[in-house]
Amino acid sequence: MVREALEALDITPEDIKIDRPADASHGDFMTNAALVYGKKTGVSSRDLAGKLVAELLHVPAEEIDRIEVAGPGFINFFLTDAALAGAVTDAVQFAESGQGTLRDERVNIEFISTNPTGELHIGHGRSAFYGDVLARVLLHTGAEVTREFYINDSRESNQIRELGKTALGKGEQYKTPELEEKISSLNFEGLSEEEAGGRLAEAVQEGNRAFIEGVLGVHFDVWYSEDAELRATGANDTILARLKQENFTYEKDGALWLKTAEYGDDEDRVIVRSDGTKTYFIADIAYHDGKFARGFQVAIDVWGADHHGHVKRMQSVGRMLGWPNVPRTGADQPVIFIVQLVSLKEDGKEGKQTKKMSKRAGNVILLRDLVEEFGIDVVRWFFAEKALSTQMAFDMALARDASENNPVFYVQYAHARLNSILEKTQGLKEVTRTTSLFEVPSARTLAAKMTEFPELVESVATDYSVHALTGYATGLATAVNTFYRDVRIVTGDMYDANALALAMQAKGILKKTLDILGISAPEKM
């Protein structure tokens, strides 16, 4: 509609934005068209906005109640009550069944992928919950999602060998009390370092898997063993042969190098060492190439910041081997997200200091301990509410404070409250309103907030900004509480049917938001 009006004024509607305003008093939708084109046409923005509105009034649109010009030339649109009610119904429908923006797009998302050398610490929490929530969002928008955990268990890797040394009492690497316990419960007699390392890694991995599924509530569709899938099957050798054959490699100093620099990397990388062993990189290439061979259109990796130097080389291989770009966005593959590391904050004599978590220094906080102390809902919220780029300095004392007054309880409370009202109305007499419920401002605000839900989920599915979900949940809960204050549903032996209907629709959307976050929506608390 705005576009038509612009064309009527000989303006090409390319760069304009049609969006929701930041503030409800600015209507249900807004456009900055007049601001963008005011200068180009030599007219002042406000004058152009006026002309635009005049044109807009000629376009029939029964959903629009009124149009206003505000500020430097924004045009704001206000929906009619009927249109808003319709949008609420659509939002509820979307919450119930999802929608197919990403219809059947095949997505592989790989996250956590901790090494089988120890337990998960709080740094892994970010990857775990980010990946899990993103997967839930993509599923809700119609994608076919595979959640995958890559197990670095190759018998050829140095870390397994080191782990083996520790198992056999010949080394100290990765040694923690938990690991020692595992070692003493296993029998390594007569095993080589590699075999012992493999056996210990298996035991560690088993424990981590039970924790991830049972305690974190994160479900993986595929547990991908590097050793079984890439080393044992010869996939590594196959990809190596292909790289050689296609002339992407050369020998230097007795090692085999990959020409990644030609494809955007800072320098070439070694893939076979001078002693003939393969580096981890070759396995990573085989692994990712395999993802596309398995039919995935999108491969998402969630990595820790200590791996961010690997992004370029991985994507340069993508260009080298011709991996397809992401269908909708055209982004390079694999799509890689870097989660900033979590440091620990301690109160020292010279004020607060942060330091890197270090297993050696024994100042690691295990994810297990965090969940035990605060509960999974609080922990999930805690990680989900921060953008990946945030550098968290974790302070246990601060976390305790935060957990007592955590917004997650606020949102859950709103849900429980709505449920309580529903129970209260059982057996009471239903009364229908004679005037529109939306005449009450907070009812209208609640409805408007609800209609944002589909757009929110769609946008998270597109730009992967998972943390927007917690912000939305809080906002919706606030709208619910304000509505509760202003609109009385139960009075004596009667209840307001229109108000109850809206409240129950809100409850549905609130619950869906929590579901996507993997957080419970209690009926009572």
Added chain:
RNA sequence: GCCCUCGUGGUGAAAUGGAUAUCACGACGGUCUUCGAAACCGUUGUUCCAGGUUCGAAUCCUGGCGGGGGCACCA
């Protein structure tokens, strides 16, 4: 040294280049004979520094300062 990344109230965070920078915690003050006060309302207080681009900058560009990460024939 080079590369990447982040810098927002007292604290933790949010903000596709848009309107008065938002939210929570904290602090201070109000609101329960009425559907759950785990709530609601009010007060307090913020874009690291200096330039630039733009009608318009927390956001983009340049240069500083500060935090984190990476610069292996380790993963």
